[in-house]
Amino acid sequence: MKLPQGYLPESSNSNLVCKLQKSIYGLKQASRQWFNAFSKVVLQYGFHQSQSDHSLFVHGSDDNMIVLLVYVDDIILAGKNVEHLQDVQAFLHKHFKLKDLGPLKYFLGFEIARNSSGISLSQRKYALNLLEDTDTLASKPADTPITASHKLSLHDGELLQDP
Structure with missing residues (x-):
């Protein structure tokens, strides 16, 4: 990593390093760090993380149930109650930069x-x-290499020499 432009070390002989305060987009751990931060916010709202699929979060029950699914940086928000969905969306918008792509x-x-x-x-x-x-x-369908009505039997036919 190079030192920022205009920064001059105290001595030309020092072995200074830069300490990374947060993950940078594009690094191997960036998506993991983003998901950790996202999970904390979603859990803070009251969602419960699924044990079988950690990218699935559920909030409420019955008609007020909201399901949130995360894939990389795409989020699907689903539920019956439109007002409740808008509340969750507004909450997430306070913490993250979101772009609503509609239905x-x-x-x-x-x-x-x-x-x-x-x-x-x-x-x-x-x-x-x-x-x-x-x-x-543009391929055309082809017949199967064996007659469709052919009956296979365990006892008929010749055995393979080297099965």
Whole structure:
């Protein structure tokens, strides 16, 4: 690490070092430090951290339940009570710089759609991107190499010499 511009050490022979007061974005431990700070704030609000998934936090119960899920630096906030959601969002905004992206549409390869019957998840876009990345988007379906009605038996046929 280089000393800040304009800083002159007391002697040219000293072996001064810089002490890092907080983590810097981009370092290996930066995301861990951010998650620790975020967790403290969320727990302070009254959320409970899930034991099976440490990035999942739950607050309240029944109609007042709010679920908060963290993935790297993305946060999903879900619940039935809109006012309660806005309160949590305002609380988080006091402690962190947030950008509200509106209703969830895509997350980790999932496409999320809402309608009157509920919420549906689809990985159509993810699958299409995967086919496009592997240059197999224009591939045509092929028959299986064995007849679909073929019956396999433990006692019929020849045994493999070197299974």
